[in-house]
Amino acid sequence: MDTPTKTGRSPLHLPELLDHIFSFLSDYTITHFVILVCRQWLHVGQHRIVREQVWGNRLSKTEQDLLQANMGRVDRLCYYYHSMYDSPYVLEQLWTALGERSRQHRFLDWEQRRLQQRQQPSTSNGYIKPWLTPEETEDEDTAKLPLKELRLQGYMGLSGLRLVFQVMAHLTSLEVSTVCIVLSMLDVLESCPLLQRLYVDSITTTSRVLPRPWFSPMGINPQNGQRRKRPPLALRSLVLRNVSVPQSCVETLITITPHLRELVLVVKEFFPDDDDDAIATRTADGPRRIRELVRLHHPATLCSFFFSPPHTALSTDTIQGWIQDSPAPHINLDWTIEGPKLTPSIITHLTVQVPNTITTLHILGKCPILHDYLCASPHLLHLMAPKSAITLDAFDIHFRQTQGRPPPSAALRYQQQQQQQQQQQFPRVWACRRLQTLHIAFLPKKATASSSRLIFGYISRVCPRLQDLEIHGPEYLTLHEDEWPNEEEGSDGRLCVRLESGLCLLSRLEDLERLVVGTVHHDRFVLFEDDGHDDDIYNVGEDVDLAVDFDWMVPAGHSVDRKHARHAWIDKEDMKGGGGWAKRLEIEESKEAVRRLNYQQFLVDYGVVIKVQQGGASASEKIDLVESLEDLGLLRDVKQVLEEMDNAAKQQEGDDGSFRCWPHLHRLSIYCPNIFGLQPEAEVGRILKADDLKCGRDSARDP
Template identity: 30%
Template sequence: MGLFSARRKSKPAHGAGSAQEASDRTKPSPRTSEIPAALRLPEILQRTFDFIDEYTLHHTVLLVCHQWFWANQHRIVRKVNWFEASKTKRLDKVISRLPRATHLVLCSAGNDDSGTIKLIQALSDNSTRQLQEQEQGLHGVLGQDAYIQPTTPTTHHGLIRKTRPLQISRILRDLDLTGSRDLLFDLLPYLGSLTRLRVQLSARESLYVDAVFSSCPNLVSLRLESIWGFYLQGSEGSSSTMLCSLRSFIVENAIISEPSLDHLLTVSPRLKDLQLRNLRYDSTLATPQVQHWSWVMKKLTALEISLTSVHFSVYGQPMAEEEVYEKIIVVAPRSQEWVLRSFDLTPALTHCLMQIPNRVTSLELVASGDAESAFSDELHQYLCASPHLLYLKAPHSVCLIESMDIHGRWTDPSTTTTVGTAAHPPGIWACRNLRTLHIRVHDISPDSIEERSGRSRILFGYISRVLPRLEDLVLLDHDVRQSRMSLDLQSGFCLLARLSGLENLRVGQIEKKMTFRAADLRWIIPSGHINGGRIERGYVYKTWDKLLAQEAERSAMVSMNPRKQRQLTKDVELWKSLEHLGLLLDVKVMVDEMETNKEAFAGGMRKLRDLAIYRNLLSRPTPPEKEYLRLANDNFELRREVWRDDVGGLAAVAAFVIS
């Protein structure tokens, strides 16, 4: 019982009903339907599992039968996080989970603190255990399932385990490391099973990529980055013919010599994704450095490397239009994944992109360097014409509220030069199936509290209606010193409850003290939809009568412009759902829906696993319940609701036992 208990389990009845239940348990279960012949083929079954999302895999697929359980062991993700600032007592818990971990997130400034030393030793012991198990034939090199096709029909008509399957998934495959080069080199001897490695260096250092390839022979994806820049070195002029399995190579803010990149491309014939982001230059080096796309293009052609995704940019220098055309049309004409910089998305480039079939499913806009143009509306215009887009990561690109205010309720077109005019009118994004959205929000905090609430309702209402399939949502402030999104109930933060598939939600990028009422946030967790949570929203709800009346008067005076009337004929259902966008009435309708459709909203946001509200970007993922408690420590009213629910829950249990 308590804050996070949505309902109390009822006590089973005894007597005549129990006899009937016992009789029901003895009845044979109905015969299951015949399994399609296609799913009897291991290859088709494995391919089908590749398209299933992680949540469905963990909560549904693994529970179907033993065959499906063992067939997906190598897809199970067991994530372990360790941050140097974490409490020491948590380290023992991390180490105990390490032998079964498949993904490790490690953030440490150095390699000499006691916690990091202890963790390195645990990785060493884990690596030794894995090597011993491999020698005994318990699983393959990559921890993949060891299955054989049966020669005679079996009850599972599928795949049979060769050996002890409990060992299949106990292997580290992914590592996200934030720290020094020395820490990486201390870890490398114990990372032989890695298939994906991401390193963010905390200082301007030199990194030898050959050492990484030698220690991680099965590496498929490698990403290296640094805020301050770093030197990426390889075996210049090496005659080694050892090829690696690398398929994705991403570097950011790196200083790379031409011989080093030449060697890396030579030993990576399977490379499909090459991204050289914001390359730096050091005038003190005598060796020629990679600074021109023409040199990279020449090497790719000579080595006959066929890429599906490519990016090349130099820090602070805008891309030439002919280079963009060559990378998109010539090198990767069928690419569905594009990576650009914020200020490279110019009107000319957008026009160029519109000339080819728009089949892009993934778009990432990385940091622009020192020539950033924060207020371009080209991203909005492109999204209005990209129906196939599934993933958008643009944490350095600014999204204007004016572009979302399709009714012009909280923005003044005469005060903006980029949107709201005849050339750039507000519009609706065409990417209805978008799964990932990372953007930066501009001008959400004007002086007027009423206007700030209205603009926040525009943001949350637009996203929840236009992008109903979102799974990963990150909303950052444009100016961390002044901007702050309004997250109270009146500002419509609860409109995000429409996103039933949301798994990750982050608002803000730095630690900020904010004042909340229980009604503002409690709808996220299960207890927000029992009596206490509904009563809290009811108290706030009753104070809106005057505001709603004033809002209705203003709305009645606004006439619909001809352009909006033409658009209404294109997507009537969507426009109808956006009828109250920006109004307090939209929040009222949402609260009423929570009250009437209790079954749909019971349990809060059921799929939400990670929640961060104005926390540091480097902070570890936190379940919604724990994040709510963290916010409660800074807000007396939230603490009071936590205490009241816990005491009330204990009283209910005591009354139930006495009766």
């Protein structure tokens, strides 16, 4: 009889290895795929399941009641405060919900302890005191809260933050990105003793002030007469970006965080302490002191460290210092750079003279030459540049916006290279094909459908692996500040998001989980009021079906009836209000004939060779990319995507209306105050029932 052979166990059977692998996966992947593989994976990954809920301070009573009823199952709460004024009373709904969640948690804890007692020998009186009794005060009612993560964004002020922090005793992760200039670190650290991750940033270019004190004064030990030692904090990740801080408090924090694994300090200003006798010496010596404290107290625990002191001039020496600061030089670098300081010489140094291994990059403020850096950065995975202000000249690789002739800025560059007898290769395309996160802002000269098609088409082809995408228009650049008014930039409108604008081109991004297009931070916003299209004719008072523009994003928009409505809109004879694509395509083709002639003449005049300049790409990849960008900016590209979407829906589900163009998308925001985003169905429903949006489109100005 043959004995069965013993097969070796796979390393994936080790829970420790599995847990480490799961730490690199997104919340969506864990929740929807990993835990469904087998029981072991469910057991190992269940603590990573995050149930998220999004709130805003302008919800209706019905919406508040519904969200509050589901608070007992929420692990992460995202709260957006989009009021233009600061009032703690509007946070009462959130405070009430968190207090209710606290009561539910303590009641369940009391029941669990009572069950454990029944399984053990009884005590003297057999009674377990519940957490809550009628005699307990309101303060005790909000003493403990099992909420794991809280993300705050918007206009929330200091008083509102203090109100929320009163019920944050169980919090392990906190993100604060608000307009509020001042944040009390004392309130944060004392109200959240279990905090493991703290992220503080400002959504304006003005730095956030974190004034002292950060810690309560320590008392005297009566036994030895010495001051008590400060207990260590549980922090594992600390990110303070674009802040002004007291140097002594930062130094103390570094010494009492033994578990710290990530430390990011982007300091705009070190303001001195009142009791510091050597203010000038201490401030000048601050960067060296902080680096020494990091090496002394975290010699082997830190996995990521970035420190940018105040008034740092971006130079080759600065870059070398950042590389030396990193615990693992040349591997997975996470840097923050002020956009105006990114010069051509710095880009050359970053991409040629040192190992080009930056994987995460934050850009603060405007960055005119960001396009040049992205064309030479194949390893970049995450780019956060929400105020970068990129013009569309770099995206218009076929010169369709200028009828086949190079724009003045590009023409000057080609002339200079021709005089230097350099071989000119064209076009230059982003090299970051593996990019997963992209937050970026554009400056289209006109709010036209063709300019939006350039943006959406370029991103969908060049960055096919995107999971988190934020695309902002000119309205975001002047938000909260007067640094870059639209008039100076030559931009007079927002991004167009209608059907012919090509927003559906982003459906090529099959891994997309979050999509934000456009930004607004006030209550009433007309979606189409600034859309002055170069090839559209509007009829004031026309009854517009907004579903044609947006229902393709959700399964209901792919039913037979909705597809017929969309096709009827596209195939109608007149071009009023955005329809009549047959006529538009004819006009487009006639313009293309003229453009091709001018484009060929440009190649001859300047001696340009059609060859994609893209770092890290093979020859075959460059050829494929050129072919995929052939119809960039054209309406026929949009029509082709809609046809592909209809075919995919028909093959997948047989026209029963359950097809999803983005299978993983769970957060969507289209010019919505809530930048966290809503469920796609909820966001599309918000747009379709907004009467002011329809009025805005009817009254859109003629070109």
